[in-house]
Amino acid sequence: MRSIFGGIVSFARVASWACIAFIGVAGAAHAQSADFAVRILSVECIETTTGPARDDVYLEFSTGERIPRRSADSITMDSGDVWNPKATVRATDSLQVTVWELDDVGSDDEIGSFVVYADDDDGRYTEQLSGDGSNYEVTYEVAHRQ
Ligand SMILES: [Ca+2]
Numbered sequence: 206m207r208s209i210f211g212g213i214v215s216f217a218r219v220a221s222w223a224c225i226a227f228i229g230v231a232g233a234a235h236a237q238s239a240d241f242a243v244r245i246l247s248v249e250c251i252e253t254t255t256g257p258a259r260d261d262v263y264l265e266f267s268t269g270e271r272i273p274r275r276s277a278d279s280i281t282m283d284s285g286d287v288w289n290p291k292a293t294v295r296a297t298d299s300l301q302v303t304v305w306e307l308d309d310v311g312s313d314d315e316i317g318s319f320v321v322y323a324d325d326d327d328g329r330y331t332e333q334l335s336g337d338g339s340n341y342e343v344t345y346e347v348a349h350r351q
């Protein structure tokens with residue numbers, strides 16, 4: 206019995222090592238084709254940032270891109286508003302997305318940021334952001350070239 210049990214255990218160990226090795230190879234192969242696209246579907250303002258005024262929202266990406274494009278432009282949002290940028294940003298390896306609240310006086314307030322990685326599976330994701338007393342939800346889609 207002991208030898209049979211031992212045999213099963215060692216088989217299980219070999220199987221798990223083989224599995225880890227397989228995942229490692231698959232991961233490495235995936236990382237080589239690190240070109241991907243992130244499509245921002247919606248930015249939902251559940252609650253605006255601190256203060257009585259509405260928020261003036263824009264997106265900034267680690268690629269240097271900005272939505273809206275012009276540096277003085279923003280989308281005015283109140284609690285309950287949904288903005289559908291429907292904008293696609295292409296990146297390699299990773300993409301940081303930052304949501305800002307534009308202020309005319311002083312520096313802009315950061316609503317929040319998140320990083321999307323080339324290793325992330327294709328599909329739809331939602332991020333919850335809560336900077337400066339706010340509550341925002343950003344929904345985006347990740348897609349790799351087929
Ligand atoms: Ca502000």
Ligand SMILES: [Ca+2]
Nearest residue numbers: 261306307308
């Ligand atoms: Ca503002």
